[in-house]
Amino acid sequence: MIALGARTVSSFILVAAMSGCSAGFVEIPLETPIQPKIDVRPFSRVFVAGFITAGSDEVDGNLETVRLLRSQLRNKGGALRVIDADALPLAGLAGAEAEPAGSGAAGNPPPPPSADSTVSDDAQFAAVEKIFADKEYWKKVGDELQQPLIVTGTVLFRPQQRSGFVQRERETFDSLGRRSVQPERTYMERKGFILRPSFVFIDGRTGETLHTETFREEILYNANQTTPPLSSFFELMDRLLPSFLNTLTAQKVRGSRTLLK
């Protein structure tokens, strides 16, 4: 009797606890505001000045990046007005700066950043990156355009090829027609692209660098799949655009959380 009573009581406690649990929380939608990384209040205009590029010749990394960022900033750049001036010939300028004094013959084009995949991504632009620290140059650019916030940097977009074992799911059916999915390791040849842009934000009033942000995204496809490089470029850019925009404007991340009672 006592045992039965104890069991009944414990069952009652369990049921009570479970019913308490089911009513013990509330799901609530949440919008988390993310503050911009740069204070853009001193600026009313933004100038996407152009990029030094390396990698695939099939995509004009400078032109496409300038177009994409300008259109994104027009739509989601908050109060900043986008300046539609021509992009600057940064590759030429940077090449001329990187060349040792007296070593270049007149008329010779500056050496472009290497597209060699054996060179590390960091080393690709080492020789030409000095241009972004040239305060006088950027101040002059800023003065010509009413001292905007200047966005520039480097863009590496290069093909990659990789082979190795990947895990896939294989669908099988038994004699009764029942479906099951088994993980399977297969050797695959894959190819794709790496996008590694580095955005430099410069104060057009002083020529000083305010902020630098580097991203790296990559995509791989089956070796027999043909994907145009330009569509891969935009796919990879799409992934990092929210972070780029969050440098200049407040963003909201939507989600939900569980409040507990």
Added chain:
Amino acid sequence: MKNVLVVAFLLSALVTAPAYADARGDARKQVEFGIAVAQKGLWREAIYRWQRATELDPTFAQAFNNLAIAHEHEGELDKARVAYEKALQIEPSNPLIKQNFDLFKEINDRIGRKDGK
């Protein structure tokens, strides 16, 4: 001697239990009020209530969890992290707190994501 110790322990438990129950009860009221106002969008008031709840009962993991969510809503991510960590310190195996914290960390990672990390 052993009996005396047991009696002393039981007595002390009896004396402290109502105080603890009162603190938890008061804190629970604050937590529930905070939820009601948060659902109406009054998040600053909710923060005040949940902060009060954590002061009344510093072992109330639910209050810290809710406080963390409210700080997230206000964009106070550093404060949110502290409150989540406190909630998990008190109840490390609570799946709902863990889930909230994981979602919070995902946002944090996205903000800080650079160079593919």
